[in-house]
Amino acid sequence: MNRKQFLSSTPALLAAITLPVKGIAATEREVSAIVPPYLKSGDIIGITSPAGYITREELMPSIQLMESWGYVIRVGSTIGKRDFTFGGTDDERKQDLQQMMDDEDVKAIMCARGGYGAVRIVDGINWEKFTLKPKWIIGFSDITVLHSHISRNMGIASIHSKMCNSFPDDWSRAEPIQVDTILSIKKALSGEKMRYETAAVINNRNGMAKGRLVGGNLKTLESLAGSESDIRTNGKILFVEDTGEYLYSIDRMFWNLKRSGKLSQLEGLIVGGFKVKADTGGEDFGKTVYEIVMDKIKEYQYPVCFDFPVGHQKNNFALKCSIEHTLKVSDDICILKEL
Amino acid sequence: MIIPPYLEKGDTIGLVCPAGYMSAEKAAACINTLDEWGYRVITGKTLEGNSSTYFSGTDEERLADLQQMLDDPGINAILCGRGGYGTGRIVDLLDFKKFRKHPKWIIGFSDITILHSHINRNYKIATLHAPMAGAFNDEGYKNEFVSSMRHALEGRRTQYHCDPHVFNRPGKASGRLTGGNLAILAHLTGTRSDVPTRGKILFLEDIGEYLYSTDRMLYQLKRSGKFDNLAGLVVGGFTDAKDTPRPFGKSAYESIRDLVKEYDYPVCYGFPVSHATENYALKTGARYKLTIEDELVELKESL
Numbered sequence: 001m002n003r004k005q006f007l008s009s010t011p012a013l014l015a016a017i018t019l020p021v022k023g024i025a026a027t028e029r030e031v032s033a034i035v036p037p038y039l040k041s042g043d044i045i046g047i048t049s050p051a052g053y054i055t056r057e058e059l060m061p062s063i064q065l066m067e068s069w070g071y072v073i074r075v076g077s078t079i080g081k082r083d084f085t086f087g088g089t090d091d092e093r094k095q096d097l098q099q100m101m102d103d104e105d106v107k108a109i110m111c112a113r114g115g116y117g118a119v120r121i122v123d124g125i126n127w128e129k130f131t132l133k134p135k136w137i138i139g140f141s142d143i144t145v146l147h148s149h150i151s152r153n154m155g156i157a158s159i160h161s162k163m164c165n166s167f168p169d170d171w172s173r174a175e176p177i178q179v180d181t182i183l184s185i186k187k188a189l190s191g192e193k194m195r196y197e198t199a200a201v202i203n204n205r206n207g208m209a210k211g212r213l214v215g216g217n218l219k220t221l222e223s224l225a226g227s228e229s230d231i232r233t234n235g236k237i238l239f240v241e242d243t244g245e246y247l248y249s250i251d252r253m254f255w256n257l258k259r260s261g262k263l264s265q266l267e268g269l270i271v272g273g274f275k276v277k278a279d280t281g282g283e284d285f286g287k288t289v290y291e292i293v294m295d296k297i298k299e300y301q302y303p304v305c306f307d308f309p310v311g312h313q314k315n316n317f318a319l320k321c322s323i324e325h326t327l328k329v330s331d332d333i334c335i336l337k338e339l
Numbered sequence: 340m341i342i343p344p345y346l347e348k349g350d351t352i353g354l355v356c357p358a359g360y361m362s363a364e365k366a367a368a369c370i371n372t373l374d375e376w377g378y379r380v381i382t383g384k385t386l387e388g389n390s391s392t393y394f395s396g397t398d399e400e401r402l403a404d405l406q407q408m409l410d411d412p413g414i415n416a417i418l419c420g421r422g423g424y425g426t427g428r429i430v431d432l433l434d435f436k437k438f439r440k441h442p443k444w445i446i447g448f449s450d451i452t453i454l455h456s457h458i459n460r461n462y463k464i465a466t467l468h469a470p471m472a473g474a475f476n477d478e479g480y481k482n483e484f485v486s487s488m489r490h491a492l493e494g495r496r497t498q499y500h501c502d503p504h505v506f507n508r509p510g511k512a513s514g515r516l517t518g519g520n521l522a523i524l525a526h527l528t529g530t531r532s533d534v535p536t537r538g539k540i541l542f543l544e545d546i547g548e549y550l551y552s553t554d555r556m557l558y559q560l561k562r563s564g565k566f567d568n569l570a571g572l573v574v575g576g577f578t579d580a581k582d583t584p585r586p587f588g589k590s591a592y593e594s595i596r597d598l599v600k601e602y603d604y605p606v607c608y609g610f611p612v613s614h615a616t617e618n619y620a621l622k623t624g625a626r627y628k629l630t631i632e633d634e635l636v637e638l639k640e641s642l
Contacts (some may be wrong), residue, residue: 083552116551119558155579223555225529226563248393248424252526255427260529279393283359286392306471 033157033322036134038191041070043107048076049087051142052115056080062164064260086117094121101130113165114141139163144216149229151322161185161318188318194338203290207303209268209327215239224254225299234265241272241311244331247285251292258296267328269304273311303329340624341464343442345494348377350415353408355383356395359423363387369472372480394425402429408440412489420472422449447471452519457532465624484618491620498639499619506596510605512571512629518542525556528563537568544575546614550587556593561598571629572606573607576613605631
């Protein structure tokens with residue numbers, strides 16, 4: 001079966017799994033995620049770089065720590081490779097990821113880092129074996145391409161979290177927040193139910209939500225609009241984060257979400273870190289991220305949580321994409337809980 | 340596609356700023372020149388608007404100003420003073436009812452690509468992708484690019500030539516013209532202002548983007564099917580491109596060349612449509628013929 005045939009048969013496959021007894025086609029909201037097997041001690045985690053380049057040396061802290069968790073690490077052929085900003089040519093990056101997806105011994109794939117480049121190879125990947133034997137794909141930022149593509153086309157859960165380049169060099173001296181962030185990956189991989197609490201901020205909108213969790217880097221989500229990897233948000237809890245963007249650009253990205261229909265049918269919205277690039281002199285945008293977001297969703301009623309610990313910052317906790325969660329936003333606390 | 344009436348001497352052009360702030364001083368050369376061309380000029384409240392922010396006024400003010408110009412039957416064309424950012428914040432609130440009954444030329448580029456795309460797609464009315472008020476400054480009013488706007492508004496058929504580029508793919512194409520600023524076209528993807536490109540001649544330009552970001556936007560166009568069934572592709576300027584500390588390794592033109600290599604329609608590079616001085620007036624939505632030969636590149640409006 002070639003890739004095209006395969007892709008076109010995927011929705012049928014999903015429908016077959018989830019079709020209610022009476023034969024009424026399941027709405028997307030009712031479809032539950034396919035959860036890859038959680039990891040056991042001795043399982044293999046593959047490390048690959050589908051986007052930016054990284055040296056083997058830079059991986060060492062992550063390898064050592066994940067080995068101490070009882071996993072076996074397999075380093076992919078893209079590590080140490082470089083084609084300008086990329087971890088090897090498109091072909092090399094695609095082949096490395098493909099090999100890890102197809103190798104049944106590899107139980108999870110951690111992307112070494114983000115950068116830019118996943119979108120250049122995603123259409124060349126053959127998902128056949130991965131769909132038959134799902135495994136955890138781990139990463140964030142540019143890796144949002146893979147989360148979004150997999151969530152939309154295959155309904156397979158994946159882990160949005162820090163990657164190899166963010167493991168602290170010296171674990172014994174790591175800040176508590178770094179430790180908690182990195183350990184959340186281990187918890188997610190070993191099958192623990194995730195539960196995060198964060199202090200409420202004044203701009204939040206209170207409420208309760210229940211739905212599948214999807215999201216990632218906002219710029220990357222915008223760049224997938226209209227494509228085969230475009231995220232579907234109806235009936236879901238959406239999380240977004242970004243870094244190094246001007247306020248006007250953040251505003252424009254939220255307009256894209258809104259105008260492409262991604263904000264109207266949400267169950268809940270989680271806004272993570274937004275490290276804003278300062279406006280240039282005399283060109284103040286005049287609105288905060290809070291205002292930018294609330295302005296787009298004022299006509300809806302779902303809960304909104306700001307400053308959630310997800311993003312390009314130290315506190316960026318592992319989130320299981322595609323899996324059903326509840327979000328509770330109240331005056332003093334926000335709780336995101338895996339069901 | 341409806342082509343709005345061309346202008347006659349004595350007609351009125353409305354000058355409005357639907358996006359970024361512009362001082363009246365910066366529009367003075369433009370107003371003088373339009374006057375010399377024989378047009379009356381009415382300036383909107385958003386020119387030198389009462390604003391301390393990035394915008395020429397609040398969303399409400401910018402919306403009201405543009406709406407008034409769209410609705411006023413005494414205004415025969417609307418020239419946007421400048422781009423920047425902000426048109427997308429008001430486009431869904433504009434009421435095009437009167438404009439559809441009495442179409443008029445909407446002129447601008449960059450952020451104004453939103454109006455071109457939105458109007459072309461939803462109302463099938465042609466618009467003018469052309470220099471804006473700032474382009475008249477520093478004796479810009481004397482150059483052929485600003486003049487091309489005058490000629491387009493007078494109803495002359497636009498016909499342009501440019502130098503061949505080593506990346507050009509020769510051939511002939513004919514189709515409606517669509518396009519504009521790449522970042523805006525990418526941003527509009529998936530929205531109701533997104534223009535289908537099948538059978539069309541697409542033109543692209545951009546300014547000040549990181550090379551990786553340009554590549555990503557091009558991938559978005561490609562992955563949303565916009566390169567698949569083009570009649571032809573016209574690549575304008577990608578000026579002031581930025582690079583990351585780890586070099587990207589490809590110019591914008593190389594990214595485009597790589598992404599369209601699987602197709603066989605004609606492609607030209609370095610066409611004078613850009614954020615630099617070189618920026619010919621193009622009638623978005625109108626039919627054009629593109630001819631690319633070894634020694635000649637011609638983009639010519641069809642009858």
